[in-house]
Amino acid sequence: MRGLLGFLPWIVYAVIATGDEWRWGAIAGLAIALVLVAVDRRAGKAWDQMVIEASAAIFFACLTVISLVAPHSPLTPYGPALVNVWLAGTAWGSLAIRKPFTLGIARTMAPEEVWRTPQFYRVNAIITTVWAVAFTVAALSLTLVLNVSPHATALVIAVKVLTFAVPAVFTAWYPSFARRRLAAR
Template identity: 75%
Template sequence: MKRVRVMVRSFLGFLPWIVYAVIATGDEWRWGALAGLVIALGLIVVDRRSGKDWDQMVIETSAAIFFVLTAAISFADPSSSLMPYGPALVNAWLALTAWGSLAIRKPFTLGIARSMAPEEVWRTPRFYRVNAVITAVWGTAFVVAAVLLAVLLNVAPHATAAVIAVKVVTFVVPMVFTVRYPKIVSARYRDARGVA
């Protein structure tokens, strides 16, 4: 039950991005950025008060930085040429967050995974590898989404169904992978130890 609560809470980290996606249509990108920023800051405050470490709030912190920048641009220049590409920019930023965390050898999923796994496995190579793979899957999904959305928004800016489909698929696939992959690795590890 604790694992389910932690997973649900972890996916709440994406709430600022989801709210932005819903609100930031057309001229409303300013209010979407502001709403995303308020929610991201709210999540950070709640998480810090509940004792979470910063490594458990990478997505929320990344959202706060993104929405500060986006809000500043959107209020300074509401008709910025970046506005139509908001969905692609979100995914490009998230891709930078994921791949950047891998580059510094601190996959963004590590902090979240530590809250669900026993402390004795935190420093094992297998634990790191599982999180590196999961983070790479998220990073790849974000890159794919950014590219597809940039192309779609450039070629067919009113293809709302296609944009939504890209957003949903590129979020659901890594989410399902995140839930299933650790179980698969654990089962293989148990089987290998049983054989040995």
């Protein structure tokens, strides 16, 4: 569950950034991301253990600048979708370079002797793919919802919750399922 703490900046942004409050959401997301990165680096964590946190710091730095320079940007209503576009890019990009973002987190929870096994990589590639698909579905769904009905708050919240909860539950469940399946062979 420690790996989910990296999503805190994104969650705080989602809660705060409603309508005109996107500046404060961006600033809060940036502050939390920077604190997480600083605390983790001070604790000796490698960058591959902080992909989501580092990605959040970059995203929220950019979003903070945009929100301060152009507070009435046409991007404002699409903030929830932009978050998921960025997260999808982070997840798909980590898969493209064959370093699924979950690998660094998983290494903190698994014995070192399994880190270089094909099964360990495969489990993390599958988990990262589930997150990437969820972020992509969220980005597309939120863009559609916000374009058709910009005030459909309940639907926006439902999309955000479902597209976070489903991969989070899968992440908690899948490694033990994969171990059982491997042991049964």
